[in-house]
Amino acid sequence: MQSAIETTLDIQQIRQDFPVLHQEINGRPLVYFDNAATNQKPQSVINAITQYYEGYNANIHRGIHHLAEQATAAFEASRRAMQEFLNAKHWQEIIFTYGTTDGINLVAQTYGRRFLKEGDEIIISTMEHHSNIVPWQMLCEEKGCVLKVIPVNDQGELILEEYEKLLTERTKFVSCVHVSNSLGTINPIKTIIDKAHAVGALVLIDGAQASSHLEIDVQALDVDFYVLSAHKLYGPTGMGVLYGKKEILDSMPPYRGGGEMIKEVTFAKTTYNDIPYKFEAGTPNIADVIAVKSALDYMAGLGKENIAAHENDLLHYATEQLSELKGLRIVGQAAHKIGVISFVLDGIHHQDTGVILDQQGIAVRTGHHCTQPLMHRFGIAGTTRASFAVYNTRDEIDRLVQGLCRVQKMML
Numbered sequence: 007m008q009s010a011i012e013t014t015l016d017i018q019q020i021r022q023d024f025p026v027l028h029q030e031i032n033g034r035p036l037v038y039f040d041n042a043a044t045n046q047k048p049q050s051v052i053n054a055i056t057q058y059y060e061g062y063n064a065n066i067h068r069g070i071h072h073l074a075e076q077a078t079a080a081f082e083a084s085r086r087a088m089q090e091f092l093n094a095k096h097w098q099e100i101i102f103t104y105g106t107t108d109g110i111n112l113v114a115q116t117y118g119r120r121f122l123k124e125g126d127e128i129i130i131s132t133m134e135h136h137s138n139i140v141p142w143q144m145l146c147e148e149k150g151c152v153l154k155v156i157p158v159n160d161q162g163e164l165i166l167e168e169y170e171k172l173l174t175e176r177t178k179f180v181s182c183v184h185v186s187n188s189l190g191t192i193n194p195i196k197t198i199i200d201k202a203h204a205v206g207a208l209v210l211i212d213g214a215q216a217s218s219h220l221e222i223d224v225q226a227l228d229v230d231f232y233v234l235s236a237h238k239l240y241g242p243t244g245m246g247v248l249y250g251k252k253e254i255l256d257s258m259p260p261y262r263g264g265g266e267m268i269k270e271v272t273f274a275k276t277t278y279n280d281i282p283y284k285f286e287a288g289t290p291n292i293a294d295v296i297a298v299k300s301a302l303d304y305m306a307g308l309g310k311e312n313i314a315a316h317e318n319d320l321l322h323y324a325t326e327q328l329s330e331l332k333g334l335r336i337v338g339q340a341a342h343k344i345g346v347i348s349f350v351l352d353g354i355h356h357q358d359t360g361v362i363l364d365q366q367g368i369a370v371r372t373g374h375h376c377t378q379p380l381m382h383r384f385g386i387a388g389t390t391r392a393s394f395a396v397y398n399t400r401d402e403i404d405r406l407v408q409g410l411c412r413v414q415k416m417m418l
C-alpha cells in the first residue's frame with residue numbers, strides 16, 4: 007500500500023459543506039461510509055440545482071429566448087469543465103449520459119454492434135462491476151464475439167502476465183475498470199491500454215470509482231473511451247460522461263433516436279447531428295448536468311491531491327485498526343488502493359453486520375457490490391465494505407471498530 011501523505015485540509019470545515027452529514031441515525035451521529043455507492047453532495051451542488059429551477063429553467067439549444075440561452079450556456083459550460091477535468095482535446099469528445107452504465111451500453115451498442123463481428127474477442131477482468139460485464143455479454147450473444155477474462159491474484163490485483171497471454175490479433179476490444187469498487191484496487195491502466203493498442207484493440211476504461219480520487223488525463227492515457235458517473239464525484243445522480251476520441255465517436259452510429267440528435271428528418275431519410283449531440287437524443291438531465299460543474303469546482307477548490315492524501319490516510323488508519331480485530335479478514339490487499347476496505351467477519355453474515363452497524367448510525371454497504379464473479383473468485387457470497395470520502399475522519403473509523411466489536415459480541 008502507498009505510504010500516507012499528510013493532508014492540509016480542514017476536515018471539520020469541509021463537513022460543514024455537506025448538510026446531510028449533520029443528522030442522527032438511530033440516536034447516534036451519522037457515520038457515512040457508503041461513498042463508493044454514492045458520495046454526499048456539498049451545498050454548492052444542491053444550490054446549483056435549485057438555482058436552475060428557481061431562476062432559469064428552460065429547455066436547451068433550440069430556444070431563442072433569454073432563459074433558454076442562459077440554460078444552454080450553463081449546460082455547455084459544464085461540458086467545457088468536464089473537458090478540462092479529463093484533459094480531453096476537444097469539447098465534442100464529452101458526451102453526457104445517465105451514468106457509467108449508460109456510457110458502457112452506449113459503446114457496446116454502437117461501436118460494438120457496428121464494428122465487432124463473429125469470432126472477435128473482447129477482454130474484461132474478473133473485478134468488473136456488472137455494468138462492465140453484462141453489456142458485453144449481450145453483445146457477444148448477438149454478434150458471436152468471445153468474452154475473455156483477466157484473472158486476479160489473492161491480493162486482488164490483475165495478473166498482467168495472464169492478460170498478455172489473452173491478447174492476440176483476434177482481440178478487438180478491452181474494457182477494464184480503473185479502480186475496483188469492491189476491493190479498492192487501482193489498476194495499471196496505462197499498461198493495459200498500451201498492450202491492447204499493440205494488438206490493434208480499442209480500450210474502454212470504467213472510471214466510476216477512480217474519478218473522485220485520481221487525476222485523469224485521457225490524452226496522456228491515450229484511452230479510446232473513458233466513462234464515469236457524476237454521483238460518485240460529489241455531483242447529482244442519473245448523470246454521467248462518456249469520453250471518446252473524436253474520430254472514433256464520429257465513426258460510430260447513433261445510440262438513441264429522437265430530437266436533438268438529428269440534422270434533418272424526412273420520412274425518406276434522417277441525417278444525424280455531429281458529436282456530441284448525435285449521442286444526446288431528447289431533453290437531457292439539464293439541472294444535473296449544470297450542477298456537475300459545481301461538483302468539479304468544489305473538488306478543484308479542495309485540490310484533488312489533498313483529497314487523495316486525506317483518503318489515503320484514512321485507508322492506512324482503517325487498515326491498521328481493522329487488522330487488530332480478531333476474526334476479521336480484509337478482502338483486497340493490493341499494493342495500490344483507494345480508500346475502500348472490504349472485509350468478512352468469521353461466523354457472521356455480512357447482512358447482520360450491516361444491520362447492527364446501522365443501529366449504531368454507521369452506514370456501510372454489504373453484499374456482492376455488483377461484482378458477483380469477483381465474489382466467486384474469493385469464494386465468498388459478499389463482504390462488508392467501508393469506503394471513504396473527503397469528509398470522513400479517523401474518529402469515525404474508531405466508531406466503526408467499536409461497532410464491529412459490538413457486532414461480534416451480539417452474534418458470536
Ligand SMILES: Cc1ncc(COP(=O)(O)O)c(C=O)c1O
Binds near residue numbers: 135
Ligand atoms: C466500478 C463501477 N462501475 C460501474 C458502476 C455503475 O455506475 P452507475 O450505477 O452510476 O451507472 C459502479 C457503481 O457502483 C462502479 O462502482
